[in-house]
Amino acid sequence: MSDLARPPAGSALHRFASPARFLRLAGSLQPWLAGGTLLCLGVGLYLALFGSPADYQQGETVRIMYVHVPAAWMALFVYLCIALASASLLVWRHPLAGLVAKASAPLGAAFTFLALATGSLWGKPMWGTWWEWDGRMTSVLILFFLYLGLIALTNAFESPERGQRASAVLALVGVVNLPIIKFSVDWWNTLHQPASVMRLDGPTIDPSMLWPLLIMAAGFTFYYLWVMLLRVRGELVEARLRALQRLETEGR
Amino acid sequence: MVSRAREQGPPQAGPSVTTALSALVRRDLRLALRQRGDLLTAVLFFLLTAALFPFGIGPEPNLLLRIAPGILWVTALLAVLLSLERLFLADGEDGSLDLLLVSPLPLELAVLGKVLVHWLSSGLPILLSTPLAALLYGLPAEALPVLLLALALGTPTLSLLGATAAALTLGARRGGVLLPLLTMPLYVPVVIFGVAAVDASLAGLSARPHLLLLAALLAAALPVAALAGAAALRQAAE
Numbered sequence: 001m002s003d004l005a006r007p008p009a010g011s012a013l014h015r016f017a018s019p020a021r022f023l024r025l026a027g028s029l030q031p032w033l034a035g036g037t038l039l040c041l042g043v044g045l046y047l048a049l050f051g052s053p054a055d056y057q058q059g060e061t062v063r064i065m066y067v068h069v070p071a072a073w074m075a076l077f078v079y080l081c082i083a084l085a086s087a088s089l090l091v092w093r094h095p096l097a098g099l100v101a102k103a104s105a106p107l108g109a110a111f112t113f114l115a116l117a118t119g120s121l122w123g124k125p126m127w128g129t130w131w132e133w134d135g136r137m138t139s140v141l142i143l144f145f146l147y148l149g150l151i152a153l154t155n156a157f158e159s160p161e162r163g164q165r166a167s168a169v170l171a172l173v174g175v176v177n178l179p180i181i182k183f184s185v186d187w188w189n190t191l192h193q194p195a196s197v198m199r200l201d202g203p204t205i206d207p208s209m210l211w212p213l214l215i216m217a218a219g220f221t222f223y224y225l226w227v228m229l230l231r232v233r234g235e236l237v238e239a240r241l242r243a244l245q246r247l248e249t250e251g252r
Numbered sequence: 253m254v255s256r257a258r259e260q261g262p263p264q265a266g267p268s269v270t271t272a273l274s275a276l277v278r279r280d281l282r283l284a285l286r287q288r289g290d291l292l293t294a295v296l297f298f299l300l301t302a303a304l305f306p307f308g309i310g311p312e313p314n315l316l317l318r319i320a321p322g323i324l325w326v327t328a329l330l331a332v333l334l335s336l337e338r339l340f341l342a343d344g345e346d347g348s349l350d351l352l353l354v355s356p357l358p359l360e361l362a363v364l365g366k367v368l369v370h371w372l373s374s375g376l377p378i379l380l381s382t383p384l385a386a387l388l389y390g391l392p393a394e395a396l397p398v399l400l401l402a403l404a405l406g407t408p409t410l411s412l413l414g415a416t417a418a419a420l421t422l423g424a425r426r427g428g429v430l431l432p433l434l435t436m437p438l439y440v441p442v443v444i445f446g447v448a449a450v451d452a453s454l455a456g457l458s459a460r461p462h463l464l465l466l467a468a469l470l471a472a473a474l475p476v477a478a479l480a481g482a483a484a485l486r487q488a489a490e
Contacts, residue, residue, distance in 0.1 A: 090483070138440070145437040152433055156424035165487050166420045169480050170434060173416060176472075177437070 019236055022096055026229040033226035040219030047212035062209075064122040070217040072115040074224060075143060076178060078108030082150070083175045086168035096232070098164030101171065102154050103231035107224055109147035116140060135184035136192040139177060146174045272357035273365050280369035283342075290335065294374040295381050298331040302385040313390050320389035321399065321450035325443050327385075328378050328403060329410060335374045336414040337431055339366060340422050344488065353489050363481035364474070367408075367415045375407030398453040398463070405466040406446045412470075412477035413438045419484035442469055 048066035055062035082101045089097040119137065120130045131137065150167045157163040185194045196204045205213070284291060305323050306316055343349040352362050382403060386396050417434040424430055449462035 142437045142440055145433070149430075149434045149437065152430055153420060153424070156421065156426060156430055158425075162423075162487060162490075166424075166484060169416075169484050169487070170420055173476060173480050174437065 019096060023233060023236060026233055030226065030229060033222050033229065036222035037219055037226050040215050040222055044212055044216035044219050048216060052209055052212050058126060061122060061125050064118050065209075066212055066216045068115060068118040068122055069213060070220040071111050071118060072140070073217055074220045075108060075112040075115050075140065076181060077221070078104050078111060078224060079143065079147075079171075079174075079178060082108065082171050083178075086171040089165065089168045090172070095161075098161065098168065099232045099235045100228065101150075101168060102164055103228050103235065104224075105147055105150045105154065105167070107227060107231075109144065109151065111220070111224075112140060112144040112147055116144060134192055136181065139181040139184050143177055143181060146170075146177060150174075268356050269358070269361065272355055273361055276352075276357065276362060276365045277369055280366060281372065284369060284373040290338075291373055291377065294331040294335055295377045297334055298327050298378050299381055299385055301327040301330065303388055306388065316389045317391065317454070320386070320391050321447045321454070322443075324382065324385055324389070324399065325403075325406075325446045325450075328382075328407065329439055329443060331378055332374050332407060332410045332414060333432060333435060335370065336411075336418050336435070337421075337428055339370055339415055339418040340485065340488075341418075344422050349485065350489060353486065359482035359485060360478040363415060363419070363485065364478050367411050367477060367481075370415065371408050371411040375403075375411055378407065379403050392454070395450055395453045398459045399450045401463060402446045402449040402459070402466055405463060405470055406442045409442050409466070409470045409473045410439060412473040413442075416477050416480045416484065419481045419488065422484070422488040442466065445469070 044066065048063055052063075052066075054060050082104050085097040085101040085104070088094050089101065116137070119140075123132065124130050150171055153167040153170055154163045157166065185192050302324060305319075309315060309319070340349065343352065353359060355362075379400060382400060383396060386399060391399065414431075414435050417431055417438070420434065421430045445462045445465045449459040449466065452462060453459045
C-alpha cells in the first residue's frame with residue numbers, strides 16, 4: 001500500500017481516509033449492512049406484494065412501484081455519492097474516495113437500468129407504450145449513459161489513479177443532470193407523474209403504500225452500502241496484493 | 253511535475269498573457285490551414301451525410317422538411333465530433349502540451365484558445381455550408397436564419413464540451429471509442445433546443461426561448477470547459 005498517499009490528518013473526515021482504519025470499520029459494518037439488506041428487502045417485498053392494497057385505478061400493476069421508485073432514487077443517490085467522492089478525490093486527493101467512486105459506478109448503472117426497465121414494464125399497461133421521449137425518461141437515459149461513460153473512462157488508462165481522477169472530473173461535469181432529472185416532471189408537461197413522496201407539503205401517497213415503499217428504499221440503500229464497501233475492500237486487498245507481488249519480484 | 257512548477261510562479265498579468273494567447277491561436281490556425289484535408293473533412297462529412305438521407309428515406313418533400321432540422325443538427329454534431337479526437341493529441345505527443353503547462357498563459361485560457369481554433373476549423377465551415385444543406389431539404393428561407401443562429405450558438409458549445417472530453421481521454425486506450433460515449437450525454441440538451449428552435453420557426457412560433465436557452469448553455473459551457481479541460485490536461489501531464 002506504499003503507493004497510496006497519506007491523507008492530511010486533522011478533521012474527522014480525514015481520519016476515516018486511512019485505508020487500515022477503513023478496512024477495520026468496513027469489516028465490522030459489513031454484517032449489519034448485510035442483515036439490514038436482507039431484513040428490509042424481505043419485509044418490504046412481503047408488504048409490497050401481499051400486505052399492501054392494489055391501486056383503485058392501476059390495479060395490481062402498482063406493485064411495480066415498490067421496485068421502480070427506490071431504484072430511481074438510488075440512481076440519483078449513487079450519482080450524488082460518486083460526485084461527492086470525486087470532489088474529495090480532486091480536492092483532498094483521498095485515495096479511498098477514488099475507490100468509492102469506482103466501486104459505486106457499476107452499482108449506479110445497475111440501479112438506473114433497473115429503474116428504466118421497470119418503468120418500461122410499468123408504462124406498457126398504464127400508458128400503452130414501452131417508451132416515451134419525455135423529460136424524465138430521457139434525462140434518466142442520459143444518466144445511464146453517463147454511468148457507462150464513467151465506467152469506461154475509469155478503466156481506460158494504464159494507471160488506475162489517472163482513470164479515477166479523469167472520471168472524477170467527468171462525474172462533476174455530469175452533476176448538472178441531477179437537477180434536470182429531479183425537476184423534469186415540473187418543467188415539462190409529461191406523461192411521467194410528478195413527485196408524490198418528497199414534497200414540501202408532505203407525501204400524497206397513502207400510508208399503506210408509503211411504508212412498504214420506504215422499507216424497500218431502506219433495503220436498496222443498505223444493499224448499495226453493503227456491496228460498495230465490499231467492492232472497496234476488494235480493491236484495497238488487490239492493491240496490497242500488487243504491492244506484495246512487486247516486493248517479491250524485486251527479490252526481497 | 254510540470255504543473256507544480258507552473259503553480260509556483262503566479263501567471264504574469266498584462267500584455268504577456270494576451271500575446272501568448274494570440275500566439276497560440278495563430279499557431280493552431282496556421283497548423284489547421286496547412287492541413288486543408290482535415291479542414292475539408294468536417295464539411296464534406298456534413299454535406300455528404302446530409303445528402304445521403306434523402307436516398308435512404310425517399311425524395312418526399314414534406315417528410316424531408318419535417319426531419320430536416322433534426323438531421324442537419326445530428327450530422328453537424330457528428331462532423332464536430334469527427335475532429336475532436338485530434339484536438340490535444342498532437343500537442344500531447346510532441347511535447348507542446350508540457351510547454352503550454354509551464355507557459356505564463358493560464359491553462360484555462362489556453363484550453364479556450366484551442367477550442368476557438370477547433371470551432372473556426374470545424375463549426376464555422378459547417379455553418380457556412382449549412383445553406384447548401386438546407387437547400388437540399390427545401391427548408392423555407394425564413395427558417396434558415398434561425399437554423400444558422402441556432403448552429404452559431406450551439407456548435408461552440410459542442411466544441412467546448414467536446415474539448416473537455418478530449419482532454420479527459422488524452423492518453424487513454426481506445427480513446428476514439430470513448431470520446432463519443434463521453435460527449436453524447438452532454439450534447440443531448442444542445443440538440444434538443446437546437447432542433448426545437450428550427451421546429452418552432454417552421455411552425456410559425458417564436459424561436460426566441462430556444463435560442464436563449466442555447467445561449468445559456470453556451471454561457472454555462474464556457475467556464476465548465478475551461479476549468480474541467482485544464483484540470484484534465486494537468487492530470488494527463490502528471
